[in-house]
Amino acid sequence: MTALADPPIVEARRDGERSLVVAFAVMVALLVVGPFVVYPVFLMQALCFALFACAFNLLVGYVGLLSFGHALFFGWASYLCAHAAKRWGFPPEAAVLFGTLSGAVLGLVAGSIAIRRQGIYFAMITLALAQMMYFVAVRAPFTGGEDGIQDVPRGHLFGVFDLSHEMTMYVFILVMVLASFLFIYRIINSPFGEVLKAIRENEPRAISLGYNTDRYKLCAFVLSATLAGLAGALKALVFQLASLTDVYWTMSGEVVLMTLVGGLGTVFGPVVGAFLIVAMENYLAQFGQWVLVIQGVIFVACVLVFRRGIVGELAHALGVRL
């Protein structure tokens, strides 16, 4: 029986991969043509948020841990990257690396505290830890309080490429985000990723199979925080600004929203969600506080009638993986 059951599964997997390859090709094509059609800064902003959402999705979609405090890594990496580039004169690659590593360190500390509880408590703990670091950011002298760190120099990448050119910057961001995207895809399809999914489905069973689930969860948390840090560091260079907005709880809420709209646990969902929400916010900026109301309505609608998200629904309708 098992021998008979094998071929269709292999075939299904190959089919699933085909849809992913096609979707990836479409995404890359759109992003290459994009800057000639749309304002490049908008695309770079959306790409940074897409990476942020993918990092967040790694945790909620594949381990089942809903972090309500991911702004902590995004915002602090953004501050530290900006600080390194502006005050210490780091070249952009070193500043981004510094910001990313700080995301990893913060992830290790916050993760080891937060994974001690599951489910609803995990969400509340991550939210509380992020709020604590928000207050630290408000008080710390180097963050510049309400002003943030402004006029962060983009510098020359590897001393060669001048990032103050909008297109050069765009290529740099695009390469970094696509590389991280493929890295995340690699993680979720590795044996390590299979264990993460097993923990999501049934943690006691994973434990009984001999997996040290806490260590796997912490590892996933640190990976997610590191990539969220990378996204924050890149965003600091794009806007040449690090500010309190990026560490506040509203930012944690936004990344939940992007991932939810795109589709929790889908490969492309967070990217689609990020582009949609960033576009919506740019378009609605003129309406002031209505953005908050509309975000809230989308949250409620997603939970009540649209839990698979856009990409999730599409994949479900077509019967493929996306």
Added chain:
Amino acid sequence: MVEVFGIPSYALFGQLLIGLINGSFYALLSLGLAVIFGMLDVINFAHGAQYMMGAFAAYLMLQYLGLDYWVALVIVPFLIAATGIVIERLFLQHIRKLDHLYGLILTFGLALIIEGLFRNEFGSSGKPYQIPALLQGGRNLGFMFLPNYRAWVIAFSLVVCFATWFAIERTRLGSYLRAATENPALVRAFGINVPRMVTLTYGFGVGLAALAGVMAAPIYNVSPQMGSDLIIVVFAVVVIGGMGSILGAILTGFALGVIEGLTKVFFPEASSTVIFVIMAIVLLIRPAGLFGRTA
């Protein structure tokens, strides 16, 4: 002037009083969260927004209908509880079978909607609310000055907290509630209308938040964002106390308020973060929370 630990007693006891006031609100709000969580398995993220609605309702009643604080204190909790009941019927009852996280996300969305609507209507600036005439002024206790209104807030929230504890732990209705928390199917089989109890429980929790909001109106400025930062602190309080025990929630709320107040005296830089630091320490030593049961 009297001094304690090298700190003027007026400053020390003044901050202790502010700590107790904040503690009253922490206790009332975390109590509501615990009651709702026990029955609905939902962490009510909209709790802060409902507290803000309570404060605004009191402000608007005074401004436009001329109804004073005492009327608001009685009417507003029922009014806001009614909106809570509508929310439970419209939204929360449909997600009962889903993962708990969807409840958190849904109520987060509701909180954004409520806060956004109030900001559109009233702007972001705070609005003052007069302390009721009966409780204006205060008395000098020798070592500190005690404003009457603050004494009232502490005393009244203690009464409300213990009344809630008594209702849940010592009355027949409370025993139904506790039984339905443990095993809703069985309680339903005994002919008790559990869905209605769930709805009313949510309304009750929301009413508690609104009551806290009315009491807070004369102390803090009434503003649309007064609830959102507070609710995160209350989440930390709930994590520290664990949601298993009503008395635990009350005690943790007051204790953390006092600790926060004392931190303001001795180490003011840490006053906004101390509760979160305590949460981290408690999680490292006793992950289930001080009064929580390990699942």
